Amino acid sequence: MASAYVLTWLIQISKNETQLRVGRLTKAHGLKGAIKLEMFTDDPERRFVPGSVFTLQVPTTSPWHGKTLELAELRWYNGHPVGFFVGVPDRTAAESLAKAILWIDHDLTEVTDEEDAWFDHQLVGLAVVRDGVRIGTMTQIDHLPAQDLLHVSTVSGEVLVPFVKAIVPSVDVAGGTITVTPPPGLFEDLPESAIADEAALAAAVLPTGVSTDSSDDADAVRAGDRLDSN
Structure with a gap:
């Protein structure tokens, strides 16, 4: 959800289900597989919780093409979100995910409870x-x-x-x-x-x-x- 408008694209999965773009991985952080995040959501507490699974938008040549990514932990450093993900053990793996777009499943019948x-x-x-x-x-x-x-x-x-x-x-x-x-x-x-x-x-x-x-x-x-x- 956003308080200004979003999505690059909504990808239709079924009549009432789609995928919603919620973030982008920017660059590796440290040596233990952490990756800096750019969030496209005003609800990070709900979208980015341990166990959240994201569909990856990456080039077809990427080793991550066609795969999903599970969030293990989210931390904040100097006001910036940094994610640790399952299967990303080191900086090399983190660097291979730079610029990946993160999508989540979204129910089209869901409505926001915020006014306007x-x-x-x-x-x-x-x-x-x-x-x-x-x-x-x-x-x-x-x-x-x-x-x-x-x-x-x-x-x-x-x-x-x-x-x-x-x-x-x-x-x-x-x-x-x-x-x-x-x-x-x-x-x-x-x-x-x-x-x-x-x-x-x-x-x-x-x-x-x-x-x-x-x-x-x-x-x-x-x-x-x-x-x-x-």
């Missing part, structure tokens, strides 16, 4: 509405240090919308809409005649079960807020 917080997959594909009229489809979320950006696909092209309450005052997952109150100029080039073109808007929706994000961050989102842990 959503999992990314809940938002991708929602209709974007301005003044009660649909103007586009939310297709992607970028997590940036200052704020998150929503990619809104319109019939005139893509518009990047800052995910802050002043511009995105309402998200209605059940109703399938994201309401925006953009400042002048943000959707300036969008002709009124194009807004109602549902056929063109539908073409912008991603295939079922797949969402994209070009950044490295967390696994759920909250409007206008980014946690320090990410």
Whole structure:
């Protein structure tokens, strides 16, 4: 989950199950197999506990390709997370895992109990509405240090919308809409005649079960807020 938007991709496993990106191994730490972590979650106490098993995203040439990795212990050094993993006994083994992306199984029916917080997959594909009229489809979320950006696909092209309450005052997952109150100029080039073109808007929706994000961050989102842990 994240308080700004996440995932590179959600990988669909079954109707209600997918894999969620929660971290990346950066570099070896010390001589005993420890590896520094970059976390893409605001819930490390739940995602990174001893016994957690991660699917690895690594090159096909990696000796770890097709394997999973079990967390043995998580420590913090100078405010940075460092993981010890089963089957990684020394620095050489740790170095072979550098840059590996960590994924976990995730139930798509799971919801966050935080106010104004959503999992990314809940938002991708929602209709974007301005003044009660649909103007586009939310297709992607970028997590940036200052704020998150929503990619809104319109019939005139893509518009990047800052995910802050002043511009995105309402998200209605059940109703399938994201309401925006953009400042002048943000959707300036969008002709009124194009807004109602549902056929063109539908073409912008991603295939079922797949969402994209070009950044490295967390696994759920909250409007206008980014946690320090990410």
